[in-house]
Amino acid sequence: MSDWLHANGDAGVWPDTWYAEGLTLPAPRPPLDGDRAVDLCVIGGGITGLSAALHAARAGLSVIVLEAHRVGWGASGRNGGQVGSGFNWDQPRLEARPGTDAAALWALAEEARTLTIGLIAEHAPEADFRPGVLSACLSERELPAYAGWAERMGRDYGTDYEVLDRAGIATRIGTEAYAGGVLDRRAGYCNPLAYVLGLARAAEAAGAEIYETTEVIRIGERVETGSGHVSARFVLQATNGYAPGLTARTAARVLPINNYIAVTEPLPTPPMADPVAVADGRFVVNYFWQTRDGRLVYGGGESYGRRFPSDIASRVRVNMARVYPDLAGVRLTHAWGGTLAVTATRLPYLAEVAPGLFSAGGYSGHGLALSALFGKVSVEAMRGERSRFDTLASLPTPALPGGRVLGPWAAQAGMLFGAMRDRLVR
Numbered sequence: 551m552s553d554w555l556h557a558n559g560d561a562g563v564w565p566d567t568w569y570a571e572g573l574t575l576p577a578p579r580p581p582l583d584g585d586r587a588v589d590l591c592v593i594g595g596g597i598t599g600l601s602a603a604l605h606a607a608r609a610g611l612s613v614i615v616l617e618a619h620r621v622g623w624g625a626s627g628r629n630g631g632q633v634g635s636g637f638n639w640d641q642p643r644l645e646a647r648p649g650t651d652a653a654a655l656w657a658l659a660e661e662a663r664t665l666t667i668g669l670i671a672e673h674a675p676e677a678d679f680r681p682g683v684l685s686a687c688l689s690e691r692e693l694p695a696y697a698g699w700a701e702r703m704g705r706d707y708g709t710d711y712e713v714l715d716r717a718g719i720a721t722r723i724g725t726e727a728y729a730g731g732v733l734d735r736r737a738g739y740c741n742p743l744a745y746v747l748g749l750a751r752a753a754e755a756a757g758a759e760i761y762e763t764t765e766v767i768r769i770g771e772r773v774e775t776g777s778g779h780v781s782a783r784f785v786l787q788a789t790n791g792y793a794p795g796l797t798a799r800t801a802a803r804v805l806p807i808n809n810y811i812a813v814t815e816p817l818p819t820p821p822m823a824d825p826v827a828v829a830d831g832r833f834v835v836n837y838f839w840q841t842r843d844g845r846l847v848y849g850g851g852e853s854y855g856r857r858f859p860s861d862i863a864s865r866v867r868v869n870m871a872r873v874y875p876d877l878a879g880v881r882l883t884h885a886w887g888g889t890l891a892v893t894a895t896r897l898p899y900l901a902e903v904a905p906g907l908f909s910a911g912g913y914s915g916h917g918l919a920l921s922a923l924f925g926k927v928s929v930e931a932m933r934g935e936r937s938r939f940d941t942l943a944s945l946p947t948p949a950l951p952g953g954r955v956l957g958p959w960a961a962q963a964g965m966l967f968g969a970m971r972d973r974l975v976r
C-alpha cells in the first residue's frame with residue numbers, strides 16, 4: 551500500500567476543490583472484482599492513464615483502468631489548471647545538451663499542448679480553456695534574459711511571445727510585484743477536474759473499462775489488487791507521485807512532493823483587466839489566475855513530507871499577499887493540497903521498465919499539458935511505433951543521488967535549500 555495514496559483526505563472521495571463546484575460529478579464506478587485478461591491494464595486514472603486508455607481503445611485494444619480512488623482524484627483533478635508550453639528546460643538548454651534533438655522535443659511539446667486543448671474542446675468544453683500564460687520575473691536584472699529568450703524563440707521556433715515590462719504587467723493583472731515577463735497566448739488555463747472527468751467519459755465511450763476504489767498492490771506476472779488480478783500484454787504505470795514504488799526503476803527516479811492551492815471569494819474589484827494565468831520565476835513557483843466570477847485561484851508553496859499542513863489556506867495567503875498586498879485579508883473559500891512528482895533534472899520520465907511494462911510521470915509541474923501525450927505515445931510504443939516514445943524516453947531522468955532509499959531525502963534537502971533561497975534572495 552502506498553503511503554502517498556492514503557496520507558491525506560478520505561479514500562475514494564474527491565477533495566473539496568472549487569473545480570468541483572458546478573460540475574455534475576459521476577456516480578462511483580465499481581471496484582474490480584475477480585480475474586480479467588486484457589490487452590492493456592492502466593494503473594492510475596489521471597490524465598496520463600486515461601489518455602492512454604482512450605488512445606488504446608480507439609486503436610482496438612481491450613483496456614482496463616484501475617484507479618485507487620476516483621478518476622481525477624490525483625494531481626490531474628486538483629492542479630493549477632495551467633496548460634503550458636515546452637519543458638522545464640528551455641529550448642536553448644535542450645539544444646546545448648549533446649545528442650539531444652531539441653527541435654523534435656519542441657514539436658512534441660507543441661503537440662502535447664495542442665492535443666490537450668483539443669481533448670478539452672471535444673470531451674470537456676465545460677473545462678473552459680482560456681488562452682494566455684504569463685511567465686513573470688521578479689527583478690529588473692532578469693528582464694533582458696527573458697526578452698532575449700522570447701526573441702530567440704520567435705526566430706528559431708516561430709513563437710509569438712509578447713514581452714511586458716512592469717507597467718505592462720500592472721495594467722493587465724493589477725500588481726507591480728513583477729519587473730516584467732513574457733506572455734504566451736498559445737498556452738492557457740482551464741478547470742482541470744472538468745477536463746479529466748471528460749477524458750474518462752471519452753475513454754469509456756471508446757470501449758475502455760474503468761474500475762474505481764481499486765488499488766494495485768503489486769505488479770508481478772499479473773497486476774494484483776486487493777480483490778482481483780489482471781493479466782495483460784501491456785501494463786502502464788500512470789501513478790505519478792502517488793505510487794512510484796510499484797516499479798523499482800520508477801521509484802529511483804520519480805519523487806513525490808506536495809503543492810497547495812487556495813481560492814478567494816469573488817472579489818468586488820478583481821485585479822486582472824486582461825485575465826491570463828501567471829507563473830513566476832521563483833524556485834517554488836507562485837501560479838494564479840482569475841475566474842470568470844472574479845476569484846483568484848492561487849497556488850504555490852511546497853512541502854516534501856507526505857502530510858499536508860493543517861492550515862493550507864494560511865500558507866497560500868502569505869504568498870498571495872506578496873503579490874497582491876490588498877488581498878491579505880480576503881476570505882478564502884477553498885484550500886487544498888495535491889501530490890505531484892519531480893525528477894532530478896525536472897524533465898519528465900518515460901520508460902519501458904520491463905518488456906511490456908511502461909511507466910510515465912515526473913512531469914515536474916508541466917504535466918497538465920504533457921501527460922496526455924505521454925499516455926498516447928506509450929500506446930504508440932505498445933503498437934510497435936517507437937520513434938516518438940524513444941525521443942521522449944531519451945530525456946535524462948537519472949536515478950536520484952543516494953539511491954532508492956536515500957535519494958528522496960537528498961533531493962528533498964536540495965528543494966528545501968531552493969525554497970529557502972526564494973525567501974532570502976527576493
Ligand SMILES: Cc1cc2nc3c(=O)[nH]c(=O)nc-3n(C[C@H](O)[C@H](O)[C@H](O)COP(=O)(O)OP(=O)(O)OC[C@H]3O[C@@H](n4cnc5c(N)ncnc54)[C@H](O)[C@@H]3O)c2cc1C
Pocket residue numbers: 552555593594595596597598599616617618619620621622623624625626627628629630631632633634764765766767788789790791792793796808809810811837849887888889890891910911913914915916917918919920921
Ligand atoms: C497542486 C498542484 C498544482 C499543479 N499545477 C499544475 C499546473 O498548473 N500545470 C501543470 O502542467 N501541472 C500542474 N501540476 C502537475 C499535474 O497536475 C500533474 O503532472 C499531472 O496531473 C499528472 O497526471 P497523472 O495522470 O500522471 O497523475 P495523477 O493525476 O496524479 O494520477 C495518478 C492516479 O493514479 C492513482 N494511483 C496511484 N497509485 C495507484 C495504485 N497503486 N493503484 C491504483 N491507482 C493508483 C491515483 O489515485 C491517481 O488518481 C500540479 C500538481 C499539483 C498537485
